[in-house]
Amino acid sequence: MTARLRRVAYVLGLCGLTLAAAEGLLRAWYPAPTRHYVWPPNLRVDFAPTDAATPGVTGRGRFRTNSLGLRSDEPFADARRIVYVLGGSTAADLYLDQEEAWVSLVQQGLNRTPGQPRTWVGNLARPSLASVHNLIHFDRLLPELPRADLLVDLVGVNDLQLALKSSYLDAPTPETHLAWAFALRPPGDDLGSRLATVRAARFAWQTWRQTRLGLVQTRDAEGYARLRQCRQTALPENLVDALPDLGPALAEYRRNLVALAERARAYGAPLLFLTQPTLWAREMGPAERERLLAGGLGPIKTWCTHQRYFSPRALAEGMRAFNDVLRDVCRAPGMACRDLAAALPPRAEYFYDDMHLSEAGARRAAELVVAWILELPAALRPRP
Numbered sequence: 001m002t003a004r005l006r007r008v009a010y011v012l013g014l015c016g017l018t019l020a021a022a023e024g025l026l027r028a029w030y031p032a033p034t035r036h037y038v039w040p041p042n043l044r045v046d047f048a049p050t051d052a053a054t055p056g057v058t059g060r061g062r063f064r065t066n067s068l069g070l071r072s073d074e075p076f077a078d079a080r081r082i083v084y085v086l087g088g089s090t091a092a093d094l095y096l097d098q099e100e101a102w103v104s105l106v107q108q109g110l111n112r113t114p115g116q117p118r119t120w121v122g123n124l125a126r127p128s129l130a131s132v133h134n135l136i137h138f139d140r141l142l143p144e145l146p147r148a149d150l151l152v153d154l155v156g157v158n159d160l161q162l163a164l165k166s167s168y169l170d171a172p173t174p175e176t177h178l179a180w181a182f183a184l185r186p187p188g189d190d191l192g193s194r195l196a197t198v199r200a201a202r203f204a205w206q207t208w209r210q211t212r213l214g215l216v217q218t219r220d221a222e223g224y225a226r227l228r229q230c231r232q233t234a235l236p237e238n239l240v241d242a243l244p245d246l247g248p249a250l251a252e253y254r255r256n257l258v259a260l261a262e263r264a265r266a267y268g269a270p271l272l273f274l275t276q277p278t279l280w281a282r283e284m285g286p287a288e289r290e291r292l293l294a295g296g297l298g299p300i301k302t303w304c305t306h307q308r309y310f311s312p313r314a315l316a317e318g319m320r321a322f323n324d325v326l327r328d329v330c331r332a333p334g335m336a337c338r339d340l341a342a343a344l345p346p347r348a349e350y351f352y353d354d355m356h357l358s359e360a361g362a363r364r365a366a367e368l369v370v371a372w373i374l375e376l377p378a379a380l381r382p383r384p
Contacts, residue, residue: 037069037184053221056358080117087154091125105366130158131256138263156276163249228293230304275341280316287348294354
């Protein structure tokens, strides 16, 4: 063997040993998950709301996940009823304090009601999730969790935003949807996902890519303040009043809703659908307009560059179309649906931006959901 070949062999051997050592260290430090997690388990994050970014939200926003990776208490050992809430950021309530999020308030409200069984509510929601991700949760996550007696699904606004390509990728892949649905998940069958070095590299790439696309929430809320400033200073001629053709997206939304109802029947628990409330309306007052920050054309990181947005009237029409599909699907026998969009009016006091609830909005939403759960028909009521 020539000296040059020996040097090449030496370098290759050294690289192999380095990779092997890295793989061993990463396997110990970053073991492969054995189940699916919506959020990393036992996560502790403090958000800092501000009047400019999140009006109607005060104090520190404590965000805590349990050992199951849910923004919820640990499951109660004496629970006699388990409820799961599916949804996106409007159910995750990131900037609201742990005890002020509406899903937590539903648990508190049910447990304060005389004669009701001890109830634990698990929050399966995560920002950016749409109906397609609810199906993923049914197939992959629910079989791994304690069995539910009732399922609640607040859905619609992210399906609309996906259809408008507003803040989302042009064509999310199945792998992209899985990455949005879960913070952690078991490796696939391919060799790459089983290697700790590859998984760590993918995690780093995914984190960078999401940050670049604006899918990672800022913890100090200043990102929201900047987005609101950009939206509020957009020129009137930059507001787009005509939506693209929503027909294919609405048809897919209908199929997903029907599939969710079928999944729930197979699972053996009633599913309560909620229509999506937002601040958008054909006619908006000045207080409501000052809350707006979303609805931009394209990925969120480009909104402040081109300052082109769908008009509130157009967004209201789009949201109405998706809510109408849900209302129509819920006319089928055995379906349960409540019109949260109609019951929670588009007033500034209830929202800190276009669709996320303020503390007052979360309290009102929880009151409504508790009342609706208590009035479910006997055939749909969770077992005592």
